[in-house]
Amino acid sequence: MSSCAGVQSALDPAGSEADAVATLFWVMVAGGGLIWLLVVGLVIYASRLQKAPVSESTAGKVILFGGGIFPIVVLTALLAYAVWLMPAMRPWFGGEGEGLRRIEITGEQFWWRVRYLDASGAVLHEAANEVHMPVGERVLFLLKAKDVIHSFWIPSIGGKMDAIPGRTNELQLEATKPGSYRGICAEFCGTSHALMAFTVQAMEAEEFDRWLASAGPRQTAAADVTGAHPGLSLFLQNGCSACHTIDGTPAQGEIGPNLSAFGTRPTIAAGTLANTTDNLVRFIQYPDAIKPGVRMPGFSMLPRDEVTAIAAYLKGLE
The missing domain is CATH 2.60.40.420 (Cupredoxins -  blue copper proteins)
Structure with a gap:
């Protein structure tokens, strides 16, 4: 599998936010590639093709346009495009998360506690190291940390955000393609930081509803386990x-x-x-x-x- 695809590639997007990140990346690569080709072309021209010396006036114009005006125009255009894409890369509707599905994620050393909440904040289901989310719906992730700073990141679906002890950060993500993806902790959090991954199952909304309904807590049994496994x-x-x-x-x-x-x-x-x-x-x-x-x-x-x-x-x- 190529490095530009797979279950943990930001360049193989399966979410609207990741799609904006991938678009920005390829635009930046194209812009950088064009600048590189121009610079290499000028070097070849100056070293191989242009044999006669140039005047001081011509040299000054080359420095002004090539070293000043051209970079300013290109970088300004790229910056403007990046700023224009920012709302798509990191949706932020302060206070407008009402009505969204809510999943509380708590980073701990070295695993993820996952809680599915209802509109009132009550826990519908709790799991660990596995996130289910519906396709085509924006989900509000409530990010917390119990011990140290962690960073929640699903490269194929969207950008990352830190989980900080003592506060709750909000991250909105929308999956666009069903499938299984890999998430990671992107902030060094201790000895087993690299061993703190989780899986993401993106499924159609109806399938997600059925899964959540069947995954809810079962009635607690009595303490007597005689005859149990x-x-x-x-x-x-x-x-x-x-x-x-x-x-x-x-x-x-x-x-x-x-x-x-x-x-x-x-x-x-x-x-x-x-x-x-x-x-x-x-x-x-x-x-x-x-x-x-x-x-x-x-x-x-x-x-x-x-x-x-x-x-x-x-x-x-x-």
Whole structure:
């Protein structure tokens, strides 16, 4: 795959904002290329074709027009075009986000908490490291950070914006093509900064509505898990529920990622590994070896068959 295409390329736009960024890039490349060709042409002319010396008056005119007027005209035109495109690259309708779908994104070391909100701000669904959004509709992302500054960026859909502790930044994005895309943290935030990715599923609006309706929190079950999957019993016995939530179970921890429907996620550890049982076993036992600086404790003391049972249970969550 070429460097100008793919699930993480700003030059292969799948959003209206990314399309404006790509347009500006290609215009700048074309403008720069024309200037380069002109300069190279003048150098070749002066060094190869023009044998006779030029007068002082001619030299002064070349300096004035070539070194002064021409760059000013070209750069002013490019700047004016960039300013004209700015509203499309970063829509900002201060206070006019009413009526838009709202998704709250919180950056944490080193993963993303994703909450889908209703008009009143109530949480409809919570997930981690995976964002679903409708195609053809502008979405209001409410960006927050729990620990340090992070930067939320989906190159194929739009520009990036910082998530800063203690405040909420607003970013509006509109996907134009269905598909799966890759988002990243674009601000150095610690040891595993490079291992803090997330997936974006852009889907038709009707499909998104059906997904959100089916993904809502399930009724919390009673504390008695007799007869439940052995992996769930081990999950609860070993304290995993102190940090993680699984809808419909007694596991209601809020420190770490929500693991409801974990089996449907394509990756684990914020895009670090493919979501397979073997990789999940490795991550449960040695998380810091896979993702340095991660705050999840390792469970290498557990027998492997118990860890495998927990992994199998999590993989079955849909």
